[in-house]
């Protein structure tokens with residue numbers, strides 16, 4: 206196949222849509238003709254499907270993943286100056302909402318192999334002011350939640366999982382029990398941004414919890430702080446998943462596990478192809494988490510990451526750097542975070558490169574890449 210004809214994408218939303226076109230088009234038209242645009246039956250249906258899929262008691266849909274994180278933190282009644290532990294190697298949202306709420310982000314380093322914070326890193330950052338931690342299940346696999354939850358319980362710290370990149374992954378406890386990522390912390394948050402593993406055709410997000418009291422508070426915060434219409438008990442926000450997106454997501458959720466299988470097939474292909482290349486480190490797969498490969502992220506350890514990216518680009522292979530700058534170096538966080546250097550985060554920002562990864566990558570395309 207000609208490389209131009211392949212038209213390789215980081216994420217191929219078009220082919221995924223074409224496979225479900227009939228069903229999705231009908232569902233969208235049904236919402237349009239029902240006129241139930243806000244909190245309609247489609248939203249309740251998706252909520253129930255997501256609860257069943259995740260094995261979680263409460264799913265509260267909202268407008269996007271960033272809102273989900275903000276609402277989660279608002280549900281705890283934290284005070285300005287309370288400390289929230291967050292990895293410095295993540296998407297901006299995770300730390301942004303902490304700063305926005307005038308809480309203090311305590312940025313911590315990550316494990317160089319899994320890209321996630323570890324229970325040891327979490328424990329070492331705890332102070333008397335620590336009220337919450339936001340572990341990020343980066344690139345598609347779980348943080349080590351069992352010991353993290355034990356540490357959190359001991360110090361009375363809330364755990365909010367940022368599961369925007371790992372929806373559908375399973376974490377295995379020491380007794381062999383498994384649980385979906387995002388349902389292990391007190392609250393879990395996810396995003397349905399189109400390129401996420403479960404992507405809408407616009408913005409969307411959701412909050413997961415097994416705690417009834419937190420679920421009630423989250424629903425209230427997400428709905429202008431009201432439990433009863435026009436009676437506002439707290440200052441909240443307006444954050445809803447719209448009915449059209451919910452109808453689309455309810456269809457796509459049925460295929461989420463198959464999408465993860467497709468991503469794993471692509472990852473296996475990459476792993477086999479790259480395993481003997483010096484200075485190229487393939488992703489580590491943890492023993493206690495499945496990987497849903499939101500990203501397939503290599504480390505280039507000889508300092509030639511940018512050369513590799515240029516080389517790929519000249520041959521029509523897209524790639525991305527997630528993430529090029531540690532959060533503590535971002536201008537926005539200068540006034541919020543006292544962290545100035547974290548060695549692993551610093552190194553990862555110079556070494557990582559993510560290759561095309563989606564459910565529709567076929568063998569000829571993978572072979573070309």
Ligand SMILES: *Cc1c(COP(=O)(O)O)cnc(C)c1O
Pocket residue numbers: 269270271272295296298299341367369370395396397398408409410
């Ligand atoms: C995508 C993402 C978010 C934010 O989701 P939006 O829906 O874009 O607001 C938050 N955290 C992580 C780790 C993400 O990848």
